[in-house]
Amino acid sequence: MNTNFTLLYVEDDKVVQENFTAIFQNYFDNIITTDDGNKALELYENHNIDVAILDISIHGVNGLSLAAKIREHDQEILILMVSAYSDKEKLLQAINLNLLGYLVKPVKTKELKEKLNLIQNKLLKRNMLTLSSNYTWNINTHQLIYYNKVINLSKNETKTIQILIEHKNNFLNSCDIHHLLFVGKEPGDDICNNVTQLLSRLRKKLLKISQSEDYFIQNCYGVGYKINLT
């Protein structure tokens, strides 16, 4: 699956770690593994971690303390605990940690799959910017999606939408966009016009796809362009 997320996986049993890592590779591009709670904390600090899957009984700091420490720095990170049945009660202490959930060892494949799908959806949703007219923008992958369908955009089209999203509160005229689009090049009148043409082409293309008059980039004459969010 094409994602750009990083997983921190802490598990002290080598066999379980190896097999689960192989499974997780289907969901994450980057997986960082360790068997030690202290090392895990270090790794968390040095990497941009999106998801943490933590076993409760690990060396060093136990899984719950580790989760608590991570949560201190980061409210966004998704945390999934893995515990033995006998440790289940300990999870009650973790009620304030805003966990995504837990898996009880031995882990059932079905539950693992459900949890991984849940993580994937959460991550995807988190990176989706909902635009007007049923369009969404994936912040991570810079993709424009219309009803789950990825729309092919040129490099400059992509970059333009990105620029408009970055300045979503302001109107930008074509010269401003050009300036941000082609850093270093001094914009001339004709050059600014290129941006106008680019946006016009994009509009036509999208209206053709959506078969409607609605469009998520607002063009206010004499002021500039602005992205429309819902």
Add this chain to the structure above:
Amino acid sequence: MKKLFLLLFFILSLQALEINYDHFKYENFKLEYFKDKTNSLTIKQIKKSNFKTINSQNSFSGSVGSVWYRINFKNVSSKTKELFLHDNFAYFSKKIEIYEFSNNTIEDKNQYNILSDAGTNKLAGSTLVYSFKVLPKQVKTLYIKNISMVTSIVNFSIYDQKENLNALLNKTFYSNIIIIILITLGLYNLMLFIYNKRREFLYYALYLFNASIGFIYMYGTLYNNFFIYGKLTYWFNITAILVSLFLVLFIEHTFDTKNSYKNIHKLLNFIIYAVLINILSAFVIDLTFAIELLKVVFTLSFIVLVYFSYILIKTSHPLAKLFIVAYFIYIFGMIITLSSMSNIIPLNFFTFHASGFTLVIEAIIFSYLMNYHVEILEQKVQEQREVIISKNKKAQLGGMINAITHQWKQPLARTTSITSFLEFKLELEGSIHKEELEDKLAQINSNIFFLSSTIDDFKNFFNHNTKKELVDVKAIINKALTFSKDDTLTKEIVIKTDLNFSQNINTYKNELLHVILNILQNSKEAFASSSETTKMIKIFGETINNKVHIDFTDNAGGIAAEDFPFIFDEHYTTKKSDTGSGIGLYLTQKIIQEHLDGSIEAVNIDNGTIFRIII
């Protein structure tokens, strides 16, 4: 004994014993008596009184005042004979006077004060011996005045010089046998009491000692063997009152009437009070009155015991038959003796000793009954112990299930991680490479074998194996550690071992494992209430003089001083009722001492305890 069956010679017409033979003895002959109820007649008046014929062994019922006896002797031989008159029951009398007449002229007069001290009363042991001579062809008459104490019984016999000595020597033989048997059985029961601390043995010993003392008095042994005379001896009658007390106490404890026969228990207690009142009356009023009252108490206890016997049979108590047979044999003997002493049936050797003989029989049957009783008790104890052992094993089972859960966690987690991986792979990629699959299946197999061997180990522990075998103690300790390795032991308690055994020992493997598990469990439970941060159990072991020494040291805070002396006691626990059963250490000690021929001791150290076992 044979002597007693000898036909006795008497000539009714002459009313005189003819002394003819060189060798003679008369032990049951006819003589004459006259009751002087006023106790005031002089010998002159008596001589004119109307005498009646009775046996030389006899008893009178009720209070009789003084009784006069007359015996005539006629020497039909040509030699002067020396005769010895024995008053065998002289010790039951207060006072005896003997007048010797020859042809109506008084030749001699003697007075015996039986209640006087030894020496002055002129008794030969318990017997009054009066010697006199009868010239050839002479007729002599003896008038004997007897003032009795409590019991008016009489037994005269007449001997020549040789038989006189024999009679004196043989007198105490059967009485002493009875008394010695009773005292021996009393000691036997006393020893049983000392050994097993059950009160019924003490009461039965006291019952027998009390009866022995009673017989020592009744049979004259007190005088014959101990030379105790005087008014004091009169108080020996109190033993007759105490009989019921000890018997009732014995019955209460043997049959546990307090719990098993509540109504009977009340009746038995009532008898105890009656006996106590009876004894009190002896001191407050007087002994004669107390002995009269005794008849009421005795009848009362007899009725209660008959009723109790009936209840015992009805409830088919295992001891019922033995008890009833023994008790009624004694009651039978007792009635015979009492009757013989109250002139209801003839007084003779057998009737007089019947209570003694039957008490011996009763005591022997009761001793057997007590033995049987102990067996029943031991059976109960054994059953209780089995319950305890199974309870402990169950408790261990609970702990072991935790340990099994812990042991199985890893292989189960591993196996499922592998199967999950394969499932994902199949679903996402459609196929799995053959070599990869083989590799994963091998991993699954090895994990399943681990699961299976773990469960086998646990199963073996619960299987009884009763054979001694050469045991590697270090391996057993490690196995015990594995068995008790639940989450607490793994994560919170550090275990350090230093085991240097130089040889294997021949012992019961599972028992050893069991006790080590119990000791570890005890430490583990002690840690539950300990605030120690670095919880640690150190196990040190070595072989000294072919014996295995193992020290289990923990730092769980030690045992409180007030608990320390009792830690190996049954049901003693310092833990809250829901966690400790109180049988762990008790059973540990039992197994070590009784099965493993070893010892266990506990020592409190700075902040923990050392349990040392030596096997």
